[in-house]
Amino acid sequence: MTTLRINGQTVQVDATPDTPLLWVIRDHLNLTGTKFGCGVASCGACTIHVDGEPTRSCQFRLEDAEGVEITTIEGQSDKAFTAVQTAWRELDVVQCGYCQSGQIMAATALLRENSKPSDEDIDDALEGNLCRCGTYQRIRAAIHLASEKMEA
Incomplete structure (x- = not known):
């Protein structure tokens, strides 16, 4: 199990450490606002914020997501x-x-x-x-x- 901080909430995810965060967000957390476009970080459809910085979630691994603040489009409100x-x-x-x-x-x-x-x-x-x-x-x-x- 991996603990994530996403959209201001702490969640537990059961996926392999090398799973792209895009698939964790979409398939495990059912947050479908983040889109799959190319899978190689070239199109930007999967952009999320990691500690406030735009990040391509298709190339950001679950194992790198612990201890950071992740925000998807569903978590935006400012x-x-x-x-x-x-x-x-x-x-x-x-x-x-x-x-x-x-x-x-x-x-x-x-x-x-x-x-x-x-x-x-x-x-x-x-x-x-x-x-x-x-x-x-x-x-x-x-x-x-x-x-x-x-x-x-």
Whole structure:
């Protein structure tokens, strides 16, 4: 058994130590907001926060997850997340939606560190988060809008 701290709760997981955290989150904990995209940390669909840092859960092993704070999209609730979520809806960012939880997790982490990011800051922070539908311009616009909402 492995003890995890996820979304503010302590849970016990019975899985092999080399299991990718993505599968622990989805299959053992039934938190399906974190998506499987590529399995090689190249697309960002599986982005979670580990101690506040965006992390690809498909390459983060269960054995490395003890003693850290893990947050999935289901565990987000602060001002930055609320602003991002609201901006996403207002600008109708989502098309197919598959990448969006990873995009939102990356955007939220960015705004927590930098409440007024430039286009370059946004591009750097979301580099490696792929969108099959190509909504990058709307994603960037939504992050700027979320930044404004955080100031209000």
